[in-house]
Amino acid sequence: MALLLGVMRHEAGLMRREEFLPLVLLYPLAIAIVMQMVIGVGQRPDLGSFAVVGPWLVGVWQLANLVAGETLNKERHAATLEPLVAAPASTIIVLTAKVGTVSLVSLLGLLEAVAVAAAFGRPVTVHHPLVLLWGGVLTLVAATATSLVLVALYVASRSARTYQNSISYPVLVLGGAIVPVSVLPEWVQPLSRLIFLSWANDLVRASFSPGPAGGVVLASLALIALTLAGGGLGGWLVHRALRRARVDGSLALA
Amino acid sequence: MNTLRVLRVAAHVGYVDKTSIYTPWTWIAGWMTRVIAQVVFFSLLGALIEDPAVTRFLVIGNLVMLAMMPTVMGAVVITWDRMKGVLPHIVAAPASSTAALAGRLTSSVVEGVVTALLAAPVILLLFDVPVRFVDVPALVGLLVLSAVSAAGLASLLGAVLLLRTRWRNLGSNLAVFAMMVCCGVNVPPEATPDALATVGQILPMTHGLIAIRSIMDSTATALGPLIVRELLTGGAWFVASLPMFAYLIHHGRATGTLDKE
Numbered sequence: 431m432a433l434l435l436g437v438m439r440h441e442a443g444l445m446r447r448e449e450f451l452p453l454v455l456l457y458p459l460a461i462a463i464v465m466q467m468v469i470g471v472g473q474r475p476d477l478g479s480f481a482v483v484g485p486w487l488v489g490v491w492q493l494a495n496l497v498a499g500e501t502l503n504k505e506r507h508a509a510t511l512e513p514l515v516a517a518p519a520s521t522i523i524v525l526t527a528k529v530g531t532v533s534l535v536s537l538l539g540l541l542e543a544v545a546v547a548a549a550f551g552r553p554v555t556v557h558h559p560l561v562l563l564w565g566g567v568l569t570l571v572a573a574t575a576t577s578l579v580l581v582a583l584y585v586a587s588r589s590a591r592t593y594q595n596s597i598s599y600p601v602l603v604l605g606g607a608i609v610p611v612s613v614l615p616e617w618v619q620p621l622s623r624l625i626f627l628s629w630a631n632d633l634v635r636a637s638f639s640p641g642p643a644g645g646v647v648l649a650s651l652a653l654i655a656l657t658l659a660g661g662g663l664g665g666w667l668v669h670r671a672l673r674r675a676r677v678d679g680s681l682a683l684a
Numbered sequence: 685m686n687t688l689r690v691l692r693v694a695a696h697v698g699y700v701d702k703t704s705i706y707t708p709w710t711w712i713a714g715w716m717t718r719v720i721a722q723v724v725f726f727s728l729l730g731a732l733i734e735d736p737a738v739t740r741f742l743v744i745g746n747l748v749m750l751a752m753m754p755t756v757m758g759a760v761v762i763t764w765d766r767m768k769g770v771l772p773h774i775v776a777a778p779a780s781s782t783a784a785l786a787g788r789l790t791s792s793v794v795e796g797v798v799t800a801l802l803a804a805p806v807i808l809l810l811f812d813v814p815v816r817f818v819d820v821p822a823l824v825g826l827l828v829l830s831a832v833s834a835a836g837l838a839s840l841l842g843a844v845l846l847l848r849t850r851w852r853n854l855g856s857n858l859a860v861f862a863m864m865v866c867c868g869v870n871v872p873p874e875a876t877p878d879a880l881a882t883v884g885q886i887l888p889m890t891h892g893l894i895a896i897r898s899i900m901d902s903t904a905t906a907l908g909p910l911i912v913r914e915l916l917t918g919g920a921w922f923v924a925s926l927p928m929f930a931y932l933i934h935h936g937r938a939t940g941t942l943d944k945e
Binding site for chain 2: 449450452453456459460463464465467468469470471472474477480550591592593595596597598599600602603608609610613614
């Protein structure tokens, strides 16, 4: 626990100088404005919760994707990767804490989307605050686990930036980040359900429902399962990649 | 004549820069997949509100936006010359520094137009948006015109970002998002909030996109004024970039900071 808190405090200090964070906050803002305008044209104010949750999830995903590529690169550039791996503390726990701390910033995207909704005269009401809190926590934990898988993929690639850029929108489309999965073609839907964004969208949107919050249990179980699978796979892949790099002496080489 | 030669070389350097990031395979498999998914992403909003007319509007707007994205992001390419320490050489050379710097945008314009043209058949088929064969030359011409106009904005942006290169990604993305929100890409200008629509009037692409939509929708809109407005908008941004480049060079020489901030 002391290790987790120590890493999180350290990462929070480093974050103040991160240049990509303001960039990531642009996404939810722009998508929220676009969605509000489109909802206005379509005269569908009933879709207000989509225009809040969707932009937030776009920010969550973009940050998860970006931080996955930057985390190890930053350590390499600062020549701290070797001491990090050599330290007796678990490298996987340190990396998870670092990625998780940065992912907290994406909560600002939710505030941006809520503010945009209010600015467009379509404020949203949280009818189930506990569901919102629970959904927010599960979403960020799932994003952190997904980041860990991406860290492993990017560390094995020579040009993480190219792949980061390439998967950004395809995952947002397949994951049903801004639209319900039912809008996507039927053959895509099983694939969408393997991406945490689709369940996060269902779960967090339920908190804005004026009636009973439906589907909370199913979405929660799915998010927990995806988090465990992603975290396990990501942890194993990162462990393998770092072990190989230690064996062939390429740890500090990009 | 020499300026043309400098422009040609600068365009080639821009092309080489791109090939250091992408191989032909990663450009097609990675970049094209990403941009096609981007258009699908925004066009799905039409499916969300269950309005085919809105979907069509989103498809056309976001397809044209694909040509603007690499063009405006070309501002980042300009900043690389300072970051890599090449700027003092460009300034010391007897050729026009502005041509060398702004010329880097040529490859960005080409990349933008090629991106949109390659994505168009896939997107238009996917969303069942027909295009009359006879309209294709005019549509391509307007796409090129809009991209060239956007290069004017990228030139000023590049000149400003040369002063603070660490903000290059934020600045260029801000410009791309501003165009996405203000230029009638996702909703018509008349449905855009007044403040945003006003910004759209001075941004490139707004009038070119109206012209493209009028051809696609076969509406009787006079294209001439729209083309002139688009040209004037891009030209104004480019002219505004010239004193910025001059200031940067003068300031950099005076303070010895051409190769560092």
